[in-house]
Amino acid sequence: MIKYILKKIGYMIVTLWVILTITFFLMNCIPGDPTQDSMKVLPEAVANNLKARWGLDKPLSEQYVIYLKNLLHGQMGESYKTPGLTANQIISERFPASLQLGLQAVAVGLILGLILGILAALHRGRWIDFLTIFIAIIGVSVPSFVFAALLQKYAAGSYFPIVGWSSKGMGIGQIFQYTFLPTVSASISGIATYSRFMRSSVLDVLSNDYILLAKSKGLSNFQIVKRHVLRNAITPIISIVAPQVANIVTGSFVIERIFSIPGLGRYYVESVNGRDYPMIMATTLFFSFIFIFCMVLMDILYAIVDPRVRKSIIEGNK
Amino acid sequence: MTEQSGKLTKEQFTRVGVDEQASENLVRPSISYWQDAFRRLKKNKVAMASLVLLIAIVFMCIFAPYIYPHPYDEQNIEFTNQGPTLQHIFGLDDLGRDIFARIWIGGRVSLTIGVVGALVSLLIGVLYGGVSGYMGGLVDDIMMRILEILSGIPYMVMVIIVTVFLGKGMSSLLLALCITSWTGLARLVRGQVLELKECEYVMAAKALGTPTLKIVTRHLIPNTMSIIIVQTTFSIPSFIFSEAFLSFIGMGIQPPLTSWGAMASLGQQQMAYYPHELIFPALAISVTMLAFNLLGDGLRDAFDPKLRQ
């Protein structure tokens, strides 16, 4: 098991290194350097000074080695646009909002989606089933920015503010107030996807003989669902949910823009527009890390939930 | 059991024996898998309606600019942000351009990205997965390792890397989406091929000395076809969706070109006062997504032999 986890982490490092290398050389292939990028033309002395400060006067391979070295020390570079501000500072300032939004949206999506999916499967052909199918279809067809914009329009002036995000020192009530609308908008596609998969997964499990055996033991429907359906139905869901969770944690860009949330996603887009290469590099690496980390976590979770997967992993390592 | 008349005649007890025809009648007429799937798809009203709707949308995207009197870049400065009227049925945008005309021009871009993206990732995915699964062994091992690394790259990151390098626009968007999207299909196809390779009828074909090419064309391709078709039907809307999101945050299509996502992005800024500017592009995206998803569902049901009845 530990071997398996180590192997997964190994892959993670290789993937990150590939992304890093590609990004690094691509960015440095682009003609021009940051000193020419600004609106005003810098005097040559100043430009050379800046180049030396950013290490741009050295050959590319040396720059790459320096970058890797700094990275190993946890230093992700300095912004071109706002000299003095490091990527580490910006990420630690901007990421919490993105993470909070992502986690809240995933939690809401998973809880509501799984509950709806289970209820729909258990009451197949009844109104709750049709409601779930309806939500699932609408949720995958309507982009989340449309929901967000509609919510924003019709919630204007209500209890929930339509822009902004919770900040430090707010009470739980205020946090709820500020994060409610963005969370709802970001979670709709999750609710739709998870409920749809959960429904078919539960239906699949229900058709198994072991459910009939559980019933013939005299268990009530509730007990059957709790003890025999849930775990078996959730297992196949994990592999579907994993990339989705990773995507939403790293990619609520749209929601951040609409609700003016000071998240990292928005900053990422801004730094692309401003051609702030060290920041693009740092954010790219950071997002990739979070994404891959989520995927590895899900793989491990999968092995914990399903004993058969655990077995195949252990045997595969022998 | 049933009430008996009591009056039974000897004639009734004449032996008639097994009526071969009647007992064999119960066996259904045999139809091919594809005929059967197509028949089932035709019976699925929702899927057929979606198909008709999609054809209509494609038709409009191609021909609307020739039929509709207002060109997509005509500006009516004095009527900016006007709501739907008889003259401009979806209203005008903030620059006084006709939204109905722009929807179809934007649709060209959105649909092209959807279809081209899906086809490219289909081609790469099927080739990669097929080769990997069919070769097996070391080749398979190496190809899967590469795939694992590639699929670890979030698509947003890929879009940004490509955009930074090539600049914003349709081609870099397509390139980035294609690079990240084929891995899922490649895995699926590889799994199918591996499974099929173990199937007894493929082994039988091999044992009988059937040439490799014939095994591939006769057995492997037809049997993975259904999964590929369904997967592609689902990947078209996901490309359209990705395009919409990226254009929405300004990473996608740039003016003067437009797409549904770019239109929605402009509309969202006017949402508070002129909701029609968001609603119509949003409807275009949603209806197309809905139609593709429902058609995909219909195809999946039609191809699933488990449901064959």
Add this chain to the structure above:
Amino acid sequence: MSNLLEVKNLEVSFHTYAGEVKAVRGVSFEAKAGECLAIVGESGSGKTVTSKAVLGLIATPPGEVKKTSEIIFDGQNIMNYSEKEWRAYRGKDAAMIFQDPMTSLNPTMKVGKQIMESILLHSKVSKDEAKKRALELLKMVNIPNPEERMNQYPYEFSGGMRQRVVIAIALACNPKLMIADEPTTALDVTIQAQIIDLLKKIQKENNTAVVMITHDLGVVAGMADDIIVMYAGRIVEKGTVYEIFNEPKHPYTDALLKAVPNLKNENKSELRIIPGTPPDLIAPPKGCGFASRCQYCMGICKEQSPEYTRFSGSHEAACWLNHPMAKEVYGIKDIKEVFEDGK
């Protein structure tokens, strides 16, 4: 001996898009404590549906057990049970063994826990006591190293071992009635014999009534006391093992017996097959269900459903060939002459 289970005029239908499938059409039988009743028939004959109905396992909808049906267990009509009474009856009074041991155990729950589950449900015992009982049960069904096995998952068991676990689960609360739905079909022949021996042993030791559902007449001969032969949702013949094997009174029973590979069989060269397929139960035939496949089919068979003819206290069959008129027409005393001489 009194009857533990009496099923009277059981009718079960399934409502599908194509129409109402009348899967079981008026079935009556009895099962006695300490005896084994076998229900024999091919797939789709309604035998599994019958057994599920006895445990109240028919999912409604789409299934429907008709109101006029009666299932009397230990003197009580369980068709009138509330959901709570049903749950108390299932697992405790009656238990079921399923056909495919590969799918009848929960793959993500430890085997010991699956056995303890019904013990804890039906008797007020502590977890430790339930564990002890589960260990006893595993020993009883001859599973080696039960202590270790308790903590394993089903995928670590072979098919035969899994079926033993399923039997242990069924035995957990000493049920009076045990229904075994093709318990050996999915197993290797050598394992089949072991499972049958195990069931026999349990039946004798616990004085359990066993209802064995099977299409395998070989299994039946060694185990059953009485046999019911079902076809197209109806009982076509019912009798003791001796009566069914030696004096079949229905062409379907006769055909089934001739389809069994038998060393004593005179036609050593080939097995007899029954051509055709069973009738569509959405629109069941007016007459005898077997008429379309019966080589002795007469005009009347397609017009009217045959009544049961009684041959002894235990033996009856529904076939027009047993009618006095048929005997007169063909000049025979017994249906046996038709089967043997082809009259």
